[in-house]
Amino acid sequence: MRRKIIQLAGKTLVVSIPSKWAKEHGLKKGDEIDFIPQGNHARLLIQTHEEKLKTSVNFTDIDKEAFKNIISALHRIGYDEIELLYDNPDYGSIVHEMVKDTIFGFVLINQTKRSCTIRSVSHEDEKEFLNLLKRAFIVTVSLGESISESLKNNDYANVHDYLSLEKTNNQLTNLCERIIIKNKSFSYKDSCFFYVMSWNLEKIADDYREICKVLALRNDKNEKEVKKINNKKIHELVASLNDILRRYTELINNYNIHKLAQLKRENYNQRTTIKDLIKKSTGDDALILSYLLSISSRVDGFISSLVGINSH
Numbered sequence: 001m002r003r004k005i006i007q008l009a010g011k012t013l014v015v016s017i018p019s020k021w022a023k024e025h026g027l028k029k030g031d032e033i034d035f036i037p038q039g040n041h042a043r044l045l046i047q048t049h050e051e052k053l054k055t056s057v058n059f060t061d062i063d064k065e066a067f068k069n070i071i072s073a074l075h076r077i078g079y080d081e082i083e084l085l086y087d088n089p090d091y092g093s094i095v096h097e098m099v100k101d102t103i104f105g106f107v108l109i110n111q112t113k114r115s116c117t118i119r120s121v122s123h124e125d126e127k128e129f130l131n132l133l134k135r136a137f138i139v140t141v142s143l144g145e146s147i148s149e150s151l152k153n154n155d156y157a158n159v160h161d162y163l164s165l166e167k168t169n170n171q172l173t174n175l176c177e178r179i180i181i182k183n184k185s186f187s188y189k190d191s192c193f194f195y196v197m198s199w200n201l202e203k204i205a206d207d208y209r210e211i212c213k214v215l216a217l218r219n220d221k222n223e224k225e226v227k228k229i230n231n232k233k234i235h236e237l238v239a240s241l242n243d244i245l246r247r248y249t250e251l252i253n254n255y256n257i258h259k260l261a262q263l264k265r266e267n268y269n270q271r272t273t274i275k276d277l278i279k280k281s282t283g284d285d286a287l288i289l290s291y292l293l294s295i296s297s298r299v300d301g302f303i304s305s306l307v308g309i310n311s312h
Contacts, residue, residue, distance in 0.1 A: 056083035136172035137249035144242030151235035169205035193308040
């Protein structure tokens with residue numbers, strides 16, 4: 001529908017709303033509409049009670065990992081009520097664990113041997129988005145610090161406990177991604193960059209989780225069966241990468257292009273060191289270094305996101 005711009009009182013520009021469209025959406029004098037600029041486009045959002053999104057998915061002949069990944073995706077996409085149908089009765093316990101550890105704000109409202117329904121009981125407030133994102137960064141940094149401390153002291157007895165931090169990261173990043181998708185007040189540009197930032201942060205925590213698993217396995221083995229990790233060098237790399245990640249966190253609220261460039265240089269140097277060490281390493285050393293290389297690459301991804309969010 002093409003509309004002509006009208007000028008009022010010498011300054012104010014006005015565009016009329018087609019009457020048919022207004023009637024279809026129940027608009028009347030005095031109602032409010034959000035005008036959201038998005039580059040060469042703009043969106044009009046009507047302030048109405050949002051309809052709850054529901055879906056039903058049949059998971060017959062779907063393996064457990066795909067089952068968990070699809071449920072997590074449905075949560076992030078923004079569904080408020082999800083009916084799950086499955087042929088494996090063990091999947092009910094998986095849903096219980098996901099509601100507890102991953103799908104923040106959802107409860108189980110119905111369950112049979114081969115189905116269950118989960119529903120959102122919380123309201124995702126877009127005003128809390130930045131606080132949630134920062135908390136996700138802080139939790140991830142804390143996970144890295146715990147791993148660094150274990151490497152420093154050559155003590156892996158408690159690394160299993162660190163996995164709770166990775167689960168908290170999953171809760172927070174999943175909720176951030178859900179808010180981005182469901183909330184209409186973000187510009188298209190910001191929603192893209194915030195989503196990439198949240199996604200990368202989740203993957204960094206996943207890499208830290210895998211390092212924890214390597215260290216935990218070593219702790220469970222007889223010391224004579226395994227070659228000692230190069231603790232000093234790997235500890236230094238973990239500590240350095242984690243410090244870079246921590247300083248990225250500070251730039252969310254205090255953006256500074258010079259500090260961003262400095263972090264880029266430091267991270268590049270760390271990645272070069274890691275690549276050189278991988279060529280000389282074997283066994284658990286090489287495995288841990290591969291996860292650190294992945295973390296370094298994902299940390300680099302924050303640069304574009306921060307620049308994009310702070311460019312107007």
